[in-house]
Amino acid sequence: MQSRPSQPAPGRRPEDDGLRPGPAERARTVATRAAATVCASGLQGSRLLAHAVTAAGQVLLVVPRDGELAHAVREAPDQDLSALVLVSDHAPVPVRRPVRAQLWLSGWVTPVRAADERAATLAFAETRPDGALLDVGRTAQLLRLDLAEVVLGEGGATVDVSPGDFLAARPDPLADLEADHLRHLARDHADVLDLLAGRLPVGMVGPTDVVRPLGLDRFGFRLRVERPLGHTDVRVPFARPLTCAGQLGAAVGQVLCAARRA
Numbered sequence: 001m002q003s004r005p006s007q008p009a010p011g012r013r014p015e016d017d018g019l020r021p022g023p024a025e026r027a028r029t030v031a032t033r034a035a036a037t038v039c040a041s042g043l044q045g046s047r048l049l050a051h052a053v054t055a056a057g058q059v060l061l062v063v064p065r066d067g068e069l070a071h072a073v074r075e076a077p078d079q080d081l082s083a084l085v086l087v088s089d090h091a092p093v094p095v096r097r098p099v100r101a102q103l104w105l106s107g108w109v110t111p112v113r114a115a116d117e118r119a120a121t122l123a124f125a126e127t128r129p130d131g132a133l134l135d136v137g138r139t140a141q142l143l144r145l146d147l148a149e150v151v152l153g154e155g156g157a158t159v160d161v162s163p164g165d166f167l168a169a170r171p172d173p174l175a176d177l178e179a180d181h182l183r184h185l186a187r188d189h190a191d192v193l194d195l196l197a198g199r200l201p202v203g204m205v206g207p208t209d210v211v212r213p214l215g216l217d218r219f220g221f222r223l224r225v226e227r228p229l230g231h232t233d234v235r236v237p238f239a240r241p242l243t244c245a246g247q248l249g250a251a252v253g254q255v256l257c258a259a260r261r262a
Helices: 014-019 023-030 068-075 114-127 131-135 163-168 178-188 190-197 245-261
Strands: 036-040 043-047 050-053 059-064 081-090 099-111 140-154 157-161 210-217 220-227 230-237
Touching: 023 081, 023 099, 023 140, 023 157, 023 163, 036 068, 043 068, 050 114, 059 068, 059 099, 059 114, 059 131, 068 081, 068 099, 068 140, 114 131, 114 140, 131 140, 140 163, 157 163, 178 190, 178 210, 190 210, 190 220, 190 245, 220 245
Parallel strands: none
Antiparallel strands: 036 043, 036 081, 050 059, 059 140, 081 099, 099 140, 140 157, 210 220, 220 230
16 A cells, blocks of 8 residues: 655664654654544545544544445445545644654554444543544444554654554653643743753844744653744654653742753
C-alpha cells in the first residue's frame, strides 16, 4: 500500500537527542489529536467521527454507518479494505504555520465484530471518551485499522516508525493539558514568555522578532521565533524529563528560576 515517502530526520547535535521525545513517542502523541481524515481506494478523503489507539494497541475508527467508507468496507473482499488515516497536530496558539506535525497510519480497515464491539468501545472510551461512541451500533460503526506503515512528518522531514514501536510507545503525559497551558501562557503571562525567551542562545531573537509558545511536553517547552522572513523552532528543556503531569509545576519553576538568575 502506498504511503507518505519517508526520509531521515533532520540532522541535529548528538546532545539534543536526550532533550526531545523519540519518533515513536511523538507519533503516539500526534495520534491523540482530534483532527483526522481517512482515505481508501476509490474514495475521497473524509473526516472521522473519532479515532483512538487503545492501551492494548488497537487502532480504532468511528465512522458513519451509512457513509462511503463503511459501505466500501462491507463490499470489500473479506470486508478488508486498504486505507490511510492522516492525523494533524495543530498549534494551540496562533502561529503562521499552525500544523506542527502530521501522522500517516496506513493498513487495512475491517469491521469490529459484533461480539467484540462492546469491549472495543470501552477500550476506546478509556483512551478517548468521545461522544461519537454513544452512536456506535446505531448511526455509527466501529472499524479496526491493522497497521502496515507509520510515518511521522515533523520539522520539514518525514521518518518511518515501525508499527511495533508505535504501538509499544505511550503518548506524552502532558498531551491532554498542553493546549490549555500554552493558551494561558500566551494570553496571561507575557512575563513568563520573556523569561523563557531569555533562555535562548544569544542573538537568536532579533529586535523585530516575535516569540510564541509552540509546544509543551515532558522534555520542556518549544518556542517559535517568528521573523519577517521565516521562523525558527527551538527548545527550552526542563532539568530532566518528566514522568507524569504532576511534576510540571516544579519543572517550570526550576526553568524560570534559572532564567531569573541568568
